[in-house]
Amino acid sequence: MRTNPDLNRRGLLMAAGAALGAAAVSGPASAAPFFAGRRLPIGIQLYTLGPDVAKDLEGVLGQVAKIGYRTVELAGLYGRTPADFKAALDRAGLVATSAHIQARGPGSFEGDLSQLADMLGTLGVKNAVMPSPYVPDRVTEAAKGLTGGDFYRKAMGSLTADDYRFNADYLNEKAAVLKRAGIAVGYHNHNFELAPQGETTGLDILLSRTDPSLVTFEADVGWISAAGVDPAAYLSRHKGRFSLMHVKDVKAATQTNYELRMDPTEVGSGRLDWRTLLPAAHAAGVRHFYVEQEPPFERPRIEAAKISHDFLAAVNA
Numbered sequence: 001m002r003t004n005p006d007l008n009r010r011g012l013l014m015a016a017g018a019a020l021g022a023a024a025v026s027g028p029a030s031a032a033p034f035f036a037g038r039r040l041p042i043g044i045q046l047y048t049l050g051p052d053v054a055k056d057l058e059g060v061l062g063q064v065a066k067i068g069y070r071t072v073e074l075a076g077l078y079g080r081t082p083a084d085f086k087a088a089l090d091r092a093g094l095v096a097t098s099a100h101i102q103a104r105g106p107g108s109f110e111g112d113l114s115q116l117a118d119m120l121g122t123l124g125v126k127n128a129v130m131p132s133p134y135v136p137d138r139v140t141e142a143a144k145g146l147t148g149g150d151f152y153r154k155a156m157g158s159l160t161a162d163d164y165r166f167n168a169d170y171l172n173e174k175a176a177v178l179k180r181a182g183i184a185v186g187y188h189n190h191n192f193e194l195a196p197q198g199e200t201t202g203l204d205i206l207l208s209r210t211d212p213s214l215v216t217f218e219a220d221v222g223w224i225s226a227a228g229v230d231p232a233a234y235l236s237r238h239k240g241r242f243s244l245m246h247v248k249d250v251k252a253a254t255q256t257n258y259e260l261r262m263d264p265t266e267v268g269s270g271r272l273d274w275r276t277l278l279p280a281a282h283a284a285g286v287r288h289f290y291v292e293q294e295p296p297f298e299r300p301r302i303e304a305a306k307i308s309h310d311f312l313a314a315v316n317a
Contacts, residue, residue: 043071168209195258222248228256268311
């Protein structure tokens with residue numbers, strides 16, 4: 001559950017500044033760009049462009065492809081059928097390699113898994129990622145009366161170590177079924193999973209209790225950083241468990257917290273050291289990289305997506 005604040009337009013000067021910043025950190029001319037050198041596509045999580053996608057699916061997908069993105073991760077179908085959405089992706093020359101699937105509700109992991117597998121098969125998706133935990137009814141009741149981000153913060157902050165153990169078992173169960181359909185199940189973190197749970201954290205419980213042969217993970221490095229943790233070190237510590245990554249940057253002003261708070265910015269414009277982080281992620285096993293940016297945006301979303309892509313296309317690491 002995320003909110004979508006109003007968008008504010010600024011001039012092109014900041015975009016130019018970001019491009020210059022990208023060139024400054026991209027390293028010596030003799031080094032190969034990270035993505036081109038490893039023949040990896042730069043992807044985008046369509047949540048980044050959510051309101052725009054809802055208004056003009058064909059137009060936005062065309063712009064995404066023109067920027068240079070080649071893969072996308074889905075965050076819903078915006079009222080389209082799987083076949084219609086796949087046809088729109090094909091026309092734009094894009095491939096959906098991953099999709100976020102909720103833990104509960106219509107079309108979720110708790111529903112008919114054969115139907116879910118059929119839907120993902122129609123879309124060509126091979127990774128089904130649970131974007132946040134299964135929240136038990138008692139937690140939902142405790143957050144009753146709250147809305148939007150306040151509801152989400154209250155609910156996620158109420159999860160216990162036992163809830164994370166339940167989620168790990170839930171992921172194992174669903175992954176065992178979907179693996180037979182050729183679909184890998186994963187889990188995507190925020191920063192609340194890194195809050196202490198006794199001597200461990202929710203994310204560490206998920207990592208230790210899930211079966212590595214069944215469940216993979218998607219590292220949201222922006223949220224990991226917002227929790228005060230070094231993403232490169234965390235990925236290296238859990239080598240082989242993360243195969244997907246949200247490429248997300250945060251401003252230096254972001255304060256350490258576990259409550260879904262960050263100061264977002266375009267990739268390359270924040271505090272994350274991408275020349276260190278990208279190779280560390282690759283060495284740890286990440287092969288699917290998706291740009292994602294949280295609101296509020298300082299410029300139109302498609303412009304922000306271009307700034308992030310162009311930085312990543314040029315960065316040498």
